[in-house]
Amino acid sequence: MNDKMFKQTRFRLTLLFASLIVVFFVLFTSASYMIVSSLIMTKQRQQAIDLAEEKYMEHKFELLNWYYKNADDDDTDESISAHHSSMPFFYYVITRDGEVIKGEESFPEIRENILHRIHGWRPGNKDVRYETVTIGNEKIWFLLSGKQVLIKKIYIGTIYTGINITEQVYIVKVLTGVLCVMSIVFIGLSVVLGYYMSGRAMVPIANAFKRQKEFVADASHELRTPLSILQSSIEVIESEEKGKLGEFSLQVLDDMKDELKRMTKLTNDLLWLARSDSNAITLTKEWFPLFPVVNELIRKCRPLAEQKQIRFTVHMQEDIMVYGDKERIIQLMFILLDNSVKYNNENGQVSIKVERNRKNVMIEIKDTGIGIPIEHQKYIFERFYRVDPSRSQRQQGYGIGLSIAKWIVDAHGGTIVTIQPHHKVS
Numbered sequence: 001m002n003d004k005m006f007k008q009t010r011f012r013l014t015l016l017f018a019s020l021i022v023v024f025f026v027l028f029t030s031a032s033y034m035i036v037s038s039l040i041m042t043k044q045r046q047q048a049i050d051l052a053e054e055k056y057m058e059h060k061f062e063l064l065n066w067y068y069k070n071a072d073d074d075d076t077d078e079s080i081s082a083h084h085s086s087m088p089f090f091y092y093v094i095t096r097d098g099e100v101i102k103g104e105e106s107f108p109e110i111r112e113n114i115l116h117r118i119h120g121w122r123p124g125n126k127d128v129r130y131e132t133v134t135i136g137n138e139k140i141w142f143l144l145s146g147k148q149v150l151i152k153k154i155y156i157g158t159i160y161t162g163i164n165i166t167e168q169v170y171i172v173k174v175l176t177g178v179l180c181v182m183s184i185v186f187i188g189l190s191v192v193l194g195y196y197m198s199g200r201a202m203v204p205i206a207n208a209f210k211r212q213k214e215f216v217a218d219a220s221h222e223l224r225t226p227l228s229i230l231q232s233s234i235e236v237i238e239s240e241e242k243g244k245l246g247e248f249s250l251q252v253l254d255d256m257k258d259e260l261k262r263m264t265k266l267t268n269d270l271l272w273l274a275r276s277d278s279n280a281i282t283l284t285k286e287w288f289p290l291f292p293v294v295n296e297l298i299r300k301c302r303p304l305a306e307q308k309q310i311r312f313t314v315h316m317q318e319d320i321m322v323y324g325d326k327e328r329i330i331q332l333m334f335i336l337l338d339n340s341v342k343y344n345n346e347n348g349q350v351s352i353k354v355e356r357n358r359k360n361v362m363i364e365i366k367d368t369g370i371g372i373p374i375e376h377q378k379y380i381f382e383r384f385y386r387v388d389p390s391r392s393q394r395q396q397g398y399g400i401g402l403s404i405a406k407w408i409v410d411a412h413g414g415t416i417v418t419i420q421p422h423h424k425v426s
Contacts, residue, residue: 006206010198017194018187025183032179037172044165048145049126052161055091056147062093062102063149063157088164090114095157106164107135114142118160122148131162141169227264234260269400273383273407283325283411290361291318293330294352301337309347316354322361324412332408333363335401340367360414377418381406 093102098119105111110133117131123146131142146160234257245253272281298312305312322329340350348368355362372380379385384399409416 006202010195010202013198013201014191014194017198018191021190021194022187025187029176029179029183033172033176036175040168040172044143044163044168045126045128048128048143048161048163051089051091051163052123052145052147052159055093055159055161056149059091059093059102059159060147060149063095063159064151066095066101067151067156089162091159091161092118093157093159094118096155107133107140110135110140114162118144118146121146122155122158123160139166140164141166227260227267230260231264266400269404272404273400281411283328285324286326287321287323288326289318290320290322290329290354291316293326293333294354297330297334297337298352300334301341304338305341305350308341308344310341310344311349312352313349314352316352317356320354320356320361325408328408328411332405333365335405336365339401340365340369343367344369372418380418381416 088106090105090107091103092100092105092115094100094115100115113133114131121129123129123144126145128143128145131144133140133142141164142162143165144160144162146158148155149157149159234253238253238257294314294316298314302312337350337352344350344367350368351364351366353364353366355364381402382399383403406416
């Protein structure tokens with residue numbers, strides 16, 4: 001489970017599980033809040049409407065008497081009775097001229113504020129509205145309703161009612177806070193549980209992967225011996241019997257040599273990957289000049305390049321020194337140059353540019369080939385991934401080289417990226 005790939009997979013599984021839990025708790029908290037608040041508010045609305053209906057039946061005749069008698073101003077504010085603040089409601093009987101002729105209230109000090117807010121409001125049937133009033137440092141919530149008094153379709157006044165719903169609002173807020181805190185706690189527990197369960201789930205996968213790596217390593221190691229024997233046997237036949245063989249036999253012999261080279265390279269690459277997975281490869285770092293390495297690699301790639309008439313151009317200073325494992329750096333650059341030649345066009349060009357940027361060295365290898373489509377670029381460093389399998393088969397590729405290149409770069413603490421249509425290493 002120390003493998004980087006499994007750690008990343010475990011992290012992704014944990015993140016996915018935690019994300020689903022977060023979504024669930026957000027939906028649960030939202031639904032709980034909406035249901036509880038809807039039930040409470042529905043009951044409060046009905047209470048406010050019922051209170052308005054009750055006060056309408058009790059006091060509508062007072063407005064009728066005022067209308068018929070054209071009452072004096074003496075019947076306005078003096079008829080309002082003040083009650084204790086624990087009273088859960090208030091009401092005002094107000095004429096069409098804005099005169100208060102009757103009322104009861106919980107907080108006399110908010111009367112002017114309330115009268116100002118309901119001024120001009122003519123509530124319809126079952127019409128309600130929410131208002132908040134601050135007394136000192138305390139905020140009080142009211143649910144207002146009312147009924148108009150009409151005579152022969154003539155508006156003569158309104159009976160306004162209000163219910164103190166501060167306690168219910170407080171309950172809803174406390175409940176919401178408790179739900180949020182519980183959600184956060186359970187989300188945290190879910191992350192821990194998800195990390196634990198993903199680790200348990202990865203154990204059989206990791207064991208299977210480990211057995212697969214061991215099999216690849218063992219198989220690659222065992223194949224090297226018969227491949228070496230075949231190589232020696234072919235060399236013996238070629239040296240001793242070449243003059244006795246016909247043209248067809250010689251062609252078969254050449255084909256055998258080519259296939260043997262392919263098999264040897266594939267075996268070595270698989271063995272190398274298996275060792276890298278097991279952290280069995282150690283880097284021997286040293287300072288060495290890069291310019292001779294580039295020239296030597298170009299010389300090795302030139303025979304294939306000449307077949308396609310591909311030109312090399314080099315842009316670098318001869319005194320650039322690199323600190324790293326020389327053999328691995330050579331392997332890295334050979335993989336990139338070999339790909340640039342193999343997948344290049346006829347009469348193409350391969351450009352090698354090396355620059356020193358403070359403590360880092362940037363190597364850019366650019367070719368004139370068809371390039372790699374953008375949608376494939378994020379996958380090309382995966383093992384056995386091939387953009388075009390048919391093209392890779394023609395070029396004798398197995399999709400291993402770039403994964404080896406990436407391992408070498410990562411092991412040196414660098415980065416490798418594909419920028420259409422070339423590779424850049426730093």
